Amino acid sequence: MKLFGYWRSSASYRVRIALNLKGVEVAHIAVNLRTGDQRAVAYAKINPQMLVPTLELPDGTRLTQSSAIIEYLDETIDGPALLPADPKTRALVRGAMTVVGADTAPIQNLRVLNHLRGPLKQPDQAVHDWASHWIATGLESLERMVEGHSTPFLYTDTPGAAECFLIPQIYNARRFDVDTSAFPRLLEIDERCQALPAFQAALPQNQPDAPAA
Amino acid sequence: MKLFGYWRSSASYRVRIALNLKGVEVAHIAVNLRTGDQRAVAYAKINPQMLVPTLELPDGTRLTQSSAIIEYLDETIDGPALLPADPKTRALVRGAMTVVGADTAPIQNLRVLNHLRGPLKQPDQAVHDWASHWIATGLESLERMVEGHSTPFLYTDTPGAAECFLIPQIYNARRFDVDTSAFPRLLEIDERCQALPAFQAALPQNQPDAPAA
Numbered sequence: 001m002k003l004f005g006y007w008r009s010s011a012s013y014r015v016r017i018a019l020n021l022k023g024v025e026v027a028h029i030a031v032n033l034r035t036g037d038q039r040a041v042a043y044a045k046i047n048p049q050m051l052v053p054t055l056e057l058p059d060g061t062r063l064t065q066s067s068a069i070i071e072y073l074d075e076t077i078d079g080p081a082l083l084p085a086d087p088k089t090r091a092l093v094r095g096a097m098t099v100v101g102a103d104t105a106p107i108q109n110l111r112v113l114n115h116l117r118g119p120l121k122q123p124d125q126a127v128h129d130w131a132s133h134w135i136a137t138g139l140e141s142l143e144r145m146v147e148g149h150s151t152p153f154l155y156t157d158t159p160g161a162a163e164c165f166l167i168p169q170i171y172n173a174r175r176f177d178v179d180t181s182a183f184p185r186l187l188e189i190d191e192r193c194q195a196l197p198a199f200q201a202a203l204p205q206n207q208p209d210a211p212a213a
Numbered sequence: 214m215k216l217f218g219y220w221r222s223s224a225s226y227r228v229r230i231a232l233n234l235k236g237v238e239v240a241h242i243a244v245n246l247r248t249g250d251q252r253a254v255a256y257a258k259i260n261p262q263m264l265v266p267t268l269e270l271p272d273g274t275r276l277t278q279s280s281a282i283i284e285y286l287d288e289t290i291d292g293p294a295l296l297p298a299d300p301k302t303r304a305l306v307r308g309a310m311t312v313v314g315a316d317t318a319p320i321q322n323l324r325v326l327n328h329l330r331g332p333l334k335q336p337d338q339a340v341h342d343w344a345s346h347w348i349a350t351g352l353e354s355l356e357r358m359v360e361g362h363s364t365p366f367l368y369t370d371t372p373g374a375a376e377c378f379l380i381p382q383i384y385n386a387r388r389f390d391v392d393t394s395a396f397p398r399l400l401e402i403d404e405r406c407q408a409l410p411a412f413q414a415a416l417p418q419n420q421p422d423a424p425a426a
Contacts, residue, residue, distance in 0.1 A: 048357035049312060061301055064358075065315070067280075068307035075300045087288045088274055094281035099262060102278070102315035107325060115346070120339065133328070144261035145277075 001026040002056040004046060006033045007207035010105050010168035011066040012053040016207075017164045018070045020198035022079040026055075030209035033110055051111075067101050070161050082160040092155045093162045096142060100165040104138030108172065131176040139173060142166070143183040153189055159196065167193050171204065214239040215269040217259060219246045220420035223318050223381035224279040225266040229420075230377045231283045233411035235292040239268075243422035246323055264324075280314050283374050295373040305368045306375045309355060313378040317351030321385065344389040352386060355379070356396040365405060372406055380406050384417065 003019070003026045005012030019026055031037045031052050038050045047054040047064050055063045055072075063069050074082040083090050106112070108131040116122040116130060146154050154162040170190045173180050180187055193199045204210055216232070216239045218225030232239055244250045244265050251263045260267040260277050268276045268285075276282050287295040296303050319325070321344040329335040329343060359367050367375040383403045386393050393400055406412045417423055 048360075049316065049354040051316070057301070063301075063304045063308060065308040065311035067311050067315075068304045071307055072300055072304040075303070087285055088270070088276075090288070091276045091281045091285040094284055095276060095278040098278035098280050098314070101311070102280075102319050103262065103264070106315050106319055112320060115343075119346075120333070120335065120343075122333065126333065130328075130333075133332075141262040147261075 001058065002029055003027070004029045004031050004043070004054040004056070005052045006031050007204045007210040009033060009052045010109075010172055011051070011101075013168040013171070013202055013204060014066040014101075014164040015053045015055065015069050016202035017167065017199055018073050018082055018161070020201050021082060021159065021164075022073055022077045024073070024077055024079075028208065030207075032209070066164075067097055067161075070097075070164055074161065080158060080160070082164070084156050084160070089155055093160065096145065096154050096162040097165045099138055099142050099145065100169045103141075104134055104169055105172070107134040108176070128176060131172075132178050135169065135173045135176055136178045136182070139169065139178070139180070139183050139186060143186055146185055152192060159193055159198070163189065163193050163199075166190070167199060214271065215242055216240070217242045217244050217256070217267040217269070218265045219244050220417045220423040222246060222265045223322075223385055224264070224314075226381040226384070226415055226417060227279040227314075227377040228266045228268065228282050229415035230380065230412055231286050231295055231374070233414050234295060234372065234377075235286055235290045237286070237290060237292075241421065243420075245422065279377075280310055280374075283310075283377055287374070293371060293373070295377070297369050297373070302368055306373065309358065309367050309375040310378045312351055312355050312358070313382045316354075317347055317382055318385070320347040321389070341389060344385075345391050348382065348386045348389055349391045349395070352382065352391070352393075352396050352399060356399055359398055366402055372409065372411070376402065376406050376412075379403070380412060 003015060005028060031043060037043060038052060044050050046062055049064060053066060055069045063072055070082060083093055113127050113131060116127045149155055151157055153159050166186060167190060170186065216228060218241060244256060250256060251265060257263050259275055262277060266279060268282045276285055283295060296306055326340050326344060329340045362368055364370055366372050379399060380403060383399065
């Protein structure tokens with residue numbers, strides 16, 4: 001399989017964690033979002049949304065959207081389950097995935113920030129505050145959602161799909177100067193994940209297309 | 214089961230379609246987003262994100278996020294499958310759900326538009342253009358994604374989870390004056406869905422909390 005991604009894209013980061021948790025090796029193909037590689041004609045054919053990630057299967061089928069890709073990996077690849085078996089807990093995990101994947105990350109991603117900067121002529125500080133605001137809002141609600149759950153990970157005993165979404169969002173929170181001390185439970189889970197090789201290897205700065213530090 | 218929702222919320226609309234396709238009756242509880250009911254202390258306990266919908270199960274468990282709720286309904290309730298059985302097609306369906314549910318709707322929903330109007334002091338026209346822009350972007354990419362698929366619905370022979378997301382987004386496209394003629398395939402599917410009772414009964418204007426026409 002081939003993964004088209006970008007070192008700092010949080011959706012690519014999610015899929016890298018999932019692949020690592022499953023112990024699956026793929027060919028990584030870098031799509032540089034800063035220089036507009038995603039809008040190249042060749043890539044637009046691969047992913048009509050001109051976003052990353054895209055997972056290309058051996059038969060040529062191309063899957064897009066990190067949540068769909070992670071569910072697909074869980075359904076087709078043996079190894080640790082990324083989603084719990086019980087339907088109610090699955091629904092809680094998917095709820096957490098969506099708080100990040102729908103209500104937080106897409107509002108603060110590069111194309112939205114560029115639209116604020118460009119057509120809406122917002123100064124850098126306002127763009128930065130926009131991102132921080134939506135990240136803080138998303139993580140605050142997630143912190144409240146998991147109140148009363150004392151499992152080692154958000155809703156489960158082992159790391160899985162919910163953490164694939166949470167950890168890249170905490171990375172973005174730090175990048176946009178969000179005060180993460182307001183989310184003690186999420187930070188505790190972040191620390192637990194950061195200690196695991198699957199999460200370490202997926203870190204943006206550990207990708208070949210990341211600029212040298 | 215109880216569904217907390219709002220007549221014009223597209224996420225509530227999605228869940229109403231899914232419930233109707235499954236033939237499940239629930240108690241509908243209106244949360245008026247215009248008057249801020251979602252921020253009332255009692256509702257914030259039900260849904261810490263202070264968003265709709267929330268599905269309350271008979272045992273008191275509360276599920277949030279339309280995608281998680283729809284997957285849960287499909288996993289636990291007999292009746293027509295909302296997601297196809299084949300993992301690859303499931304991934305395509307989930308991809309389409311996410312193009313709408315993550316990359317389109319959350320960027321044009323009421324809280325984001327209010328944030329543009331309030332803190333960012335954007336005039337009404339700019340707010341309207343913002344919504345139209347992101348809706349058009351999302352639907353354009355979805356139209357390209359389904360190119361070459363000639364099934365009666367997006368990727369399937371029967372309506373399901375992908376259409377639960379598509380139809381409310383087309384409703385929003387019309388509301389924000391997006392030129393839908395650019396999406397002939399999506400419109401064809403919209404027409405096919407609109408002819409079905411499950412979709413008719415879920416229409417915003419057919420809800421008890423909708424204002425009289």
